[in-house]
Amino acid sequence: MADDSGTKSLSIIVTKGTLDWAYPPMILSTTAAAMGLNVTLFFTFYGLTLLLKDPKLRMSPLGNPAMKMPMMGGHMGMPNLMSMIPGVDSGATAMMRDMMKKKGVASFEELRSLALESDVRMIACQMTMDLFEYTLDDMIPGIELGGAATYIEVATQSEINLFI
């Protein structure tokens, strides 16, 4: 809901912690903030990974048939079986990072810093913090803890609520 000043709000529930899925919430939240919206991100389950001081984000072609990487002029997918081979996930991760760098795509850490700088509110789900035995010391500074009710209150006041 637009607040008294007419400012609109966006909230996103962030549930995924792989290198590829780390991007949509960071891109949308930084852009929305740049366009003058109030933004809240609620990190739960594997999304918590994105708040770690050293997130070491990785990705895997396993269970991801749509992941086709540009290769030798075409696009190549990878059979699930290949992911059993040690080094394939690291290779896919390195390849993605390399492609991103070449194409001028911001690093995840850069986007995360920009998000914090532009006052994107980041809430870590208390229950999943306990479940995975994380403490605030594991996380970057500037975040807060909260639960489902905290998120729902934010959602009732936001025009846009996304689940990623």
Added chain:
Amino acid sequence: MADQILDAKGLNCPLPILKAKKAITALPAGGTLEVLATDPGAVKDFAAFSRTTGHEIVEQTIEGNVYRFVLRRKG
């Protein structure tokens, strides 16, 4: 001539917008910012950015693969 120039060539979405927002916020009301970008998505994105924030696009040209926008900070 714009008051400030932002070279965002080679940067991909959403960096040109994020950097433009930072740069335009540093200008006084009515100040102008020239943005150079090579991301073809920038054309639609700067239009949307302008409509949502009220920072008007006062000039827009394409030279080769470089998109040039001049934004005026909202008064």
